[in-house]
Amino acid sequence: MQTIQIYNSLTNKKEALIPIKEGYIGMYVCGPTVYSNVHMGNVRSFMSFDMIYRYFLHLGYKVRYVRNITDAGHLTDDDAEDKISTKARLEKLEPMEIVQKYTIDFHQILQEFNFLPPSIEPTATGHIMEQIKAIETIIDHGLAYEINGSVYFDVLKYNETENYGILSKRKIEDTIENTRILEGQSDKKNAQDFALWKKAEPEHIQRWDSPWGTGFPGWHLECTVMSTKYLGKEFDIHGGGMDLKFPHHECEIAQAQACNHINPVKYWMHGNMLTLNGKKMSKSTGNNILPRELLSGENDNITKAYTPSVVRFFMMQAHYRSVLDFSNDAILAAEKGYNRLMESLKLLKQLKSGPNSTFKVSDWKQKCYDAMNDDFNTPILIAHLFEAAKFINLIQDEKEFLNSEDLTDFKATIHLFINDVLGLDNKSKIDHNSNKLDGVVEMLIQLRKEARDDGNWALSDQIRNDLSELGIHLKDGKDGTSFSIK
């Protein structure tokens, strides 16, 4: 099996991936908060982990991939003023109605972008009992306290024996200094303590009964509880966006340690941000672009629509740990490159083997693996795929050759990395009329050939130009004319 070097945010260096149980990988990724549409920034993050998941599967690991849906807490009623009014039930916004709407939307988007579904997709609201139990455990262990219907994690006490800041590399003194000012009238003993359970104020429309009264769980708790439940007290990989590192992931470590006395995660992975106009995409600031807008072209930041595969390709051309700036020019360039790659891939099917091989497929193949094994370096992988595209074209022109064994391997490897690992979907749309269309184009090519043989360039060019306007491009080669439909 290949050895993967994986960048661990906990140690800030690349380490060899050695699963806790050989052959198995437990991976938890923080999912979306389903109170609004996911934007492209969210999609990028999930896509990085989709690629990683795909690669693990390809290597033959048995992976349990857990990605949660955050559907509890945080939600307040805009109409708080009306809370006592006798509004009819149906007129009020039902929290689960919102959750349902955006969960469906989220799934549809991911499907459009050819995501593999995770093994388990648990929801926070489905694990309220477990969260309450976890809080009780933490209280029992003396690391949380209840005040006024809320329960807080005692960060200072925890820090006496453990290291709060182990992941984010923050010193607790700095945390104290910088939070004190912000939190004036809180119930908390210390400003840096975080909520495990929040008392529900009247405007909170999601609420559950608990030993501490009516309320809702703190945001950080769900991930601790669900990862532990499905992956165990100690598991291999925890992923998420860079922006979750602090406080969310730091708190997760603290909670898990407080519950189970064990460092829960072996490898922490953080995907970097997708920026728009040089700034992080964000729901709150409105600086974002929605997946559907990208697919329909309806956004002021873009001049045209893009296919899901082009978008995916664009994302994969950057390393998951680098900031990627989204712009029309950048994705337009990616689209051109992608199309070129796909054109050469179409030739791949019809490629004929030669008597011998003029380049070493095995070397090239290993370079592809090396790229992926080096912390999932998809940009390098893609560079190698472009190299392959060049070879495909040269083989087609009979300037390079592969024997049948190498050719089979070459085809399989390209298919593997393009489709299985990168998740690029080059299937052409199933069109029952495509055969008829092909026939018509072939007929026109034949007519044009006759015109060309007669030296009737005017007619010949007219056929070519008219077809071109319809998106059908003719290419005159040595062995006759071929065409591609865009």
Place this chain on the structure above:
RNA sequence: GGCGUCGUGGCCGAGUGGCUAGGCUGGGCUCUGCAAAAGCUCCUACAGCGGUUCGAAUCCGCUCGACGCCUCCA
């Protein structure tokens, strides 16, 4: 203010002590009736200033700039 990441050719984006990816764009050539496509080729960069080193885009220091986190966030 604190902590952290980063600054690569016209653009996007890898690399991270010597062998200097890839894509897009632009120029040239081959092929071609002309195109297109394809191939070949040219434009050789690492914010600035110091330092370490035989050698630095890569390590160290400083300066400038950008971004992220510190509040819900992928």
